Amino acid sequence: MNTTLSWIKAYVPELDVTAQEYTDAMTLSGTKVEGFVEADRDLDKIVIGQIEKIERHPDADKLIICQVNIGNGTTQIVTGAPNVQVGDKIPVVLDGGRVAGNHDGKMTEGGIEIKKGKLRGVESNGMMCSIEELGSTKEMYPEAPEYGIYIFPEDAEVGSDAIEALGLHDVTFEYEVTSNRVDCFSVIGIAREAAATFRKEFHPPVVTKTGNEENAADYVKVTVKDPELCPRYCARIVKNIKIAPSPKWMQRRLAAAGIRPINNIVDITNYVMEEYGQPMHAYDYDTLAGHEIVVRRAAKDEKFTTLDGQERTMDENVVMICDGEKSVGIGGIMGGENSMITDDVKTMLFEAACFDGTNIRLSSKRIGLRTDASAKFEKGLDPNNAQAAIDRACQLVEELGAGEVVGGMVDVYSKVKEPVRIPFEPDKINALLGTDIPAEQMLSYFRMVDLEYDEKTNEIIAPTFRHDLFRTADLAEEVARFYGYDNIPTTLPSGEATTGKLPFDLRVRAVAQDIAEYCGFSQGMMYSFESPKVYDKLLIPQDSKLREAVKIQNPLGEDFSIMRTVSVGGMLTSLAFNYNHRNKNVRLYELGNIYLPKELPLTELPKERMQFTLGMYGDGDFFTMKGVVEEFLDKVGITGRRTYSPENGKPYLHPGRQAEILLGKTVLGYLGEVHPAVAANYGIGEKAYIAVLDMDEVTKLATFDRKYTGIARYPAVTRDISMVVPKHIMAGDIETMILQRGGKILEDCQLFDIYEGAQIKAGFKSVAYSIVFRANDRTLEESDITAAMKKIWNGLESMGIEIRA
Amino acid sequence: MKDKLQAIKEEALAQIAEAGVLDKLNDVRVNFLGKKGKLTAVLKSMKDVAPEERPAFGQLVNEARAQIEGVLEETKKKLEQQALELQLKAEVIDVTLPAKKNNVGHRHPNTIAREEVERIFIGMGYEVVEGPEIEYDEYNFEKLNIPANHPAKDEQDTFYINKEIVLRTQTSPVQARTMEKGNLPIRMISPGRVFRSDEVDATHSPSFHQIEGLVVDKNVTFADLKGTLEQFAKELFGEETKTKFRPHHFPFTEPSAEVDVSCFKCGGKGCRFCKGSGWIEILGCGMVHPHVLEMCGIDPEEYTGFAFGVGLERIALLKYEIDDMRLLYENDVRFLKQF
Numbered sequence A: 001m002n003t004t005l006s007w008i009k010a011y012v013p014e015l016d017v018t019a020q021e022y023t024d025a026m027t028l029s030g031t032k033v034e035g036f037v038e039a040d041r042d043l044d045k046i047v048i049g050q051i052e053k054i055e056r057h058p059d060a061d062k063l064i065i066c067q068v069n070i071g072n073g074t075t076q077i078v079t080g081a082p083n084v085q086v087g088d089k090i091p092v093v094l095d096g097g098r099v100a101g102n103h104d105g106k107m108t109e110g111g112i113e114i115k116k117g118k119l120r121g122v123e124s125n126g127m128m129c130s131i132e133e134l135g136s137t138k139e140m141y142p143e144a145p146e147y148g149i150y151i152f153p154e155d156a157e158v159g160s161d162a163i164e165a166l167g168l169h170d171v172t173f174e175y176e177v178t179s180n181r182v183d184c185f186s187v188i189g190i191a192r193e194a195a196a197t198f199r200k201e202f203h204p205p206v207v208t209k210t211g212n213e214e215n216a217a218d219y220v221k222v223t224v225k226d227p228e229l230c231p232r233y234c235a236r237i238v239k240n241i242k243i244a245p246s247p248k249w250m251q252r253r254l255a256a257a258g259i260r261p262i263n264n265i266v267d268i269t270n271y272v273m274e275e276y277g278q279p280m281h282a283y284d285y286d287t288l289a290g291h292e293i294v295v296r297r298a299a300k301d302e303k304f305t306t307l308d309g310q311e312r313t314m315d316e317n318v319v320m321i322c323d324g325e326k327s328v329g330i331g332g333i334m335g336g337e338n339s340m341i342t343d344d345v346k347t348m349l350f351e352a353a354c355f356d357g358t359n360i361r362l363s364s365k366r367i368g369l370r371t372d373a374s375a376k377f378e379k380g381l382d383p384n385n386a387q388a389a390i391d392r393a394c395q396l397v398e399e400l401g402a403g404e405v406v407g408g409m410v411d412v413y414s415k416v417k418e419p420v421r422i423p424f425e426p427d428k429i430n431a432l433l434g435t436d437i438p439a440e441q442m443l444s445y446f447r448m449v450d451l452e453y454d455e456k457t458n459e460i461i462a463p464t465f466r467h468d469l470f471r472t473a474d475l476a477e478e479v480a481r482f483y484g485y486d487n488i489p490t491t492l493p494s495g496e497a498t499t500g501k502l503p504f505d506l507r508v509r510a511v512a513q514d515i516a517e518y519c520g521f522s523q524g525m526m527y528s529f530e531s532p533k534v535y536d537k538l539l540i541p542q543d544s545k546l547r548e549a550v551k552i553q554n555p556l557g558e559d560f561s562i563m564r565t566v567s568v569g570g571m572l573t574s575l576a577f578n579y580n581h582r583n584k585n586v587r588l589y590e591l592g593n594i595y596l597p598k599e600l601p602l603t604e605l606p607k608e609r610m611q612f613t614l615g616m617y618g619d620g621d622f623f624t625m626k627g628v629v630e631e632f633l634d635k636v637g638i639t640g641r642r643t644y645s646p647e648n649g650k651p652y653l654h655p656g657r658q659a660e661i662l663l664g665k666t667v668l669g670y671l672g673e674v675h676p677a678v679a680a681n682y683g684i685g686e687k688a689y690i691a692v693l694d695m696d697e698v699t700k701l702a703t704f705d706r707k708y709t710g711i712a713r714y715p716a717v718t719r720d721i722s723m724v725v726p727k728h729i730m731a732g733d734i735e736t737m738i739l740q741r742g743g744k745i746l747e748d749c750q751l752f753d754i755y756e757g758a759q760i761k762a763g764f765k766s767v768a769y770s771i772v773f774r775a776n777d778r779t780l781e782e783s784d785i786t787a788a789m790k791k792i793w794n795g796l797e798s799m800g801i802e803i804r805a
Numbered sequence B: 001m002k003d004k005l006q007a008i009k010e011e012a013l014a015q016i017a018e019a020g021v022l023d024k025l026n027d028v029r030v031n032f033l034g035k036k037g038k039l040t041a042v043l044k045s046m047k048d049v050a051p052e053e054r055p056a057f058g059q060l061v062n063e064a065r066a067q068i069e070g071v072l073e074e075t076k077k078k079l080e081q082q083a084l085e086l087q088l089k090a091e092v093i094d095v096t097l098p099a100k101k102n103n104v105g106h107r108h109p110n111t112i113a114r115e116e117v118e119r120i121f122i123g124m125g126y127e128v129v130e131g132p133e134i135e136y137d138e139y140n141f142e143k144l145n146i147p148a149n150h151p152a153k154d155e156q157d158t159f160y161i162n163k164e165i166v167l168r169t170q171t172s173p174v175q176a177r178t179m180e181k182g183n184l185p186i187r188m189i190s191p192g193r194v195f196r197s198d199e200v201d202a203t204h205s206p207s208f209h210q211i212e213g214l215v216v217d218k219n220v221t222f223a224d225l226k227g228t229l230e231q232f233a234k235e236l237f238g239e240e241t242k243t244k245f246r247p248h249h250f251p252f253t254e255p256s257a258e259v260d261v262s263c264f265k266c267g268g269k270g271c272r273f274c275k276g277s278g279w280i281e282i283l284g285c286g287m288v289h290p291h292v293l294e295m296c297g298i299d300p301e302e303y304t305g306f307a308f309g310v311g312l313e314r315i316a317l318l319k320y321e322i323d324d325m326r327l328l329y330e331n332d333v334r335f336l337k338q339f
Helices: A005-011 A019-028 A187-197 A248-256 A264-276 A357-366 A372-377 A383-400 A426-433 A439-448 A472-483 A504-518 A568-580 A622-635 A676-682 A695-701 A731-741 A782-798 B002-019 B022-033 B038-048 B054-090 B109-123 B151-155 B173-181 B222-237 B290-295 B312-320
Strands: A002-004 A032-038 A044-056 A064-069 A074-079 A089-101 A107-113 A117-119 A122-124 A126-128 A171-176 A221-224 A232-239 A281-284 A292-297 A303-305 A311-313 A319-322 A327-330 A348-354 A410-413 A420-423 A452-454 A459-462 A587-596 A607-617 A642-645 A653-663 A666-674 A688-694 A717-726 A746-755 A764-773 B134-136 B165-167 B186-195 B207-217 B243-250 B253-262 B279-288 B304-311
Touching: A002 A005, A002 A187, A005 A171, A005 A187, A005 A248, A019 A032, A019 A171, A019 A187, A019 B243, A044 A074, A064 A126, A074 A089, A074 A122, A074 A126, A187 A264, A187 A439, A221 A232, A221 A410, A232 A292, A232 A383, A248 A264, A264 A281, A264 A372, A264 A383, A281 A327, A292 A348, A319 A357, A348 A383, A357 A372, A420 A472, A426 A439, A426 A472, A426 B222, A439 A452, A439 A472, A472 B243, A472 B253, A504 A587, A504 A607, A504 A622, A504 A695, A568 A587, A568 A607, A568 A676, A568 A688, A607 A622, A607 A695, A622 A642, A622 A653, A622 A666, A622 A688, A653 A688, A666 A676, A666 A695, A688 A695, A717 A782, A731 A746, A731 A764, A731 A782, A764 A782, B002 B022, B002 B038, B002 B054, B022 B038, B022 B054, B038 B054, B109 B186, B109 B207, B109 B222, B109 B312, B173 B186, B173 B207, B173 B290, B207 B222, B207 B279, B207 B312, B222 B243, B222 B253, B222 B279, B222 B304, B243 B279, B253 B304, B279 B290, B279 B312, B304 B312
Parallel strands: A221 A292
Antiparallel strands: A002 A171, A032 A171, A044 A064, A044 A089, A064 A074, A089 A107, A089 A126, A117 A122, A232 A348, A232 A410, A281 A348, A292 A319, A303 A311, A319 A327, A420 A459, A452 A459, A587 A607, A607 A688, A642 A653, A653 A666, A666 A688, A717 A764, A746 A764, B134 B165, B186 B207, B207 B304, B243 B253, B253 B279, B279 B304
């Protein structure tokens, strides 16, 4: 929504503010001004001059030398403009003045400074201006010549301010009107707010009775078949129409609002739409079959040609305006080609109606046609405004001499909208705001915006143009914005104290972040969306449950069309991004959800599982990644016997280099080297490693409780054991056996050497462990150790392991 | 004998003085005081001395020994000191050589901003609560006073899964979920990911993050909302920060406001971050709409509340002067390691 300051001042004559003051104050009272443009910002020292004499330039065929009366004297100006004659009154920019652009309409930020100088050896003390040089266009000033200098009417005062004469000492404000304030999509609505904001009198247009002695009802019959979709339809008739340009003042106001002046009737329609926020339409009365209007739903697939010449297809939810035989307009959206007024129109029907906002919005979307009118209607207009607007339009027709208005109005208005009454409870308002504003002061604010107070019932009556006032909280807002949000005190909630806390799962997540970062991983942020192609890229089989993803009905594109069921895709995409940008030794982690539907199509919300995903390439290997996992699990207190099973079965990981991370039978996650084919699919040209921990499972098992166990007082005894092991036996199996057989006194066992090669027979590997024994109540005897070692030896031998020492 | 003793002593002292290095000094100790040393030999010859002279002679020998030992010890300390100094001199390093870093990783700027906001509100007694990212239309819209066909549903460019389920467009549904549980009073914040159907560009992303705040209690006022957010702004952007509350409209609060803070880059003078205005819009807020309270089973006659929502990316982008939102999702380590 845009308005000019001059138009606002038409209704608030006492308003005397700068553009910035207006912007700040209006914004603080709830009408947000997004910005403003001063039409004269780049115009300076421009007066109305009169050409007294024209001579040819001695050295240039295309130039002429003019003597121009600028009020306080005569000055010489050389111009190349073809359209000026002696006696013409023209805008002249004097030496040192500025214009906004050049005559092609190209604007220059800050304007162009004009200095006196010589043109082909002849002195010129300024410049005569075209409308484009003054920063406007021929469209907005239809009287301006096609090409050349703007010429003022004969009564223009020589020597006076040309910018003023053109109405360019004005400011255009752009507002962000919120959806609850439909009334502010009109100049009157904004002006009412401006008057209240600056505590000035508000003078809306005074509409007097219009029309001749005839009655519109004798001209037209109106039937509304679906009052739900068209709560009100007002029609008036104007005959003996004389199409002509509208007066300058109206053209200026429309132009400043960005609307091109066309002719008196069209301009009046547009003017009232801006002024009252009520779109109107004019039909050529003589084209209306049976002189009848029927408002009904369109037939299915009805074809209709709108006044822009386009044929469009309707459906049953579109409201059509029809005559006795055919459709003549799409209600609230656009009129028809078959009934539009032309320059030859004699009699017309003015329509000011009210349509269901939601239906207009959805219809306009479905048929793909959004107009200025539909943009207003879809907000849901006040049916009581329709009559005020149509009467105003008829008044302007009379004032402009555009035709003869027929008396009376045909009005189909089945369910009259009544004002809302709200109990006036100043104590509750103060309690909600935390203020102490006297009731009388509140009432004074209400009066400023036409909210009446019914003393008898102690109620506030909200006018029907206010769609946002229903209860005390709404009144509180009216009080607050005129009292000033700034003036409301600042306090802190006084209720009982509460304890701030981070829930347990977020604490566990914070540890994950800390550990990952200590280990050199930086946090990435990945999309929750995925492409369905991700499953092929990850070599996930067609029948995998992972392919059952939640689909978005209206995605931004295929790449964003499903909600991910696996987090690896995002991680690999990010690793690949880094690889492509030649970043070395990249380590990333992510904490983000995957979305697992219980069934498809979705009937309840999917399970969202927080995944702690780590990815890296460069320095480090599988065991580096395993180290990070172990550090993390240690830190969150999952210190029980964790195992790593190669039976992991993730198709996107190297089949021989992946493991499921288990605690007992609970799967905490997995890790592994990215399958070379998958790495290639993502364009990662190095070995990459991934670990994924399911934070839901981790959180269930995590604990920050710790118990101190005494530091050993008795010495430890270490025995090394070296063995030759069949290749298929894993270190984990050997450790399990040592731990099982070592008994109570076994404290620790550490792998310190593993070797396969020339000295070891084929199919075997050499493995060495350091085993630590300690008792916490005595110094161990040799016999204790020997007995324990014997058991371990026997156990290992039973696995087919050959003990060497 | 006395003369001999004197001669040995002088010889010893002379050799100590000449020793110069610790090894030689040790040789001197052995030569004179060792088992086969010269002074030891004198002591062994005591048997040749007349018994009545023995005590006096013994004393002389011991004195000589003590003297030699004393000088030896002193010289040893001196030589050790010299040796240490030489060693330290030899061990000089170039301290400007590169550090051996552990290469720790970095938190995402968005997380840093989130943790900062969480810290402030936890300090004020708020609990952190999370809600689902895929949400029922009912919670995302209806319980927040946004009924079917409300234009706000279009404005927010919702991603739909089906008629009843959407990708949440705001963290506000957590308000409704928390209020429904009915554990009053409520002081909570809810950070999380939200989705809107915006194409990816420098200033838009189809997924971004918000932090919702909600307080419901008896006698909660708009003044409390102002005070709370003023304190929040000061803690987040600095003690000097000013706040400006502008009337606004949200379906689920009434009265509603948008909050600007004085530009924390220029202090309010006007710069490119605040587009010359001196103010930066930072959040939306308001008093919980009585109808929203009712829909969640809370009596608006007894309880009132306020709610607010902050865009995390907005804070992160402004605070760290990040000029392109796409950087947040590219995860380029050259970007991440700056935080």
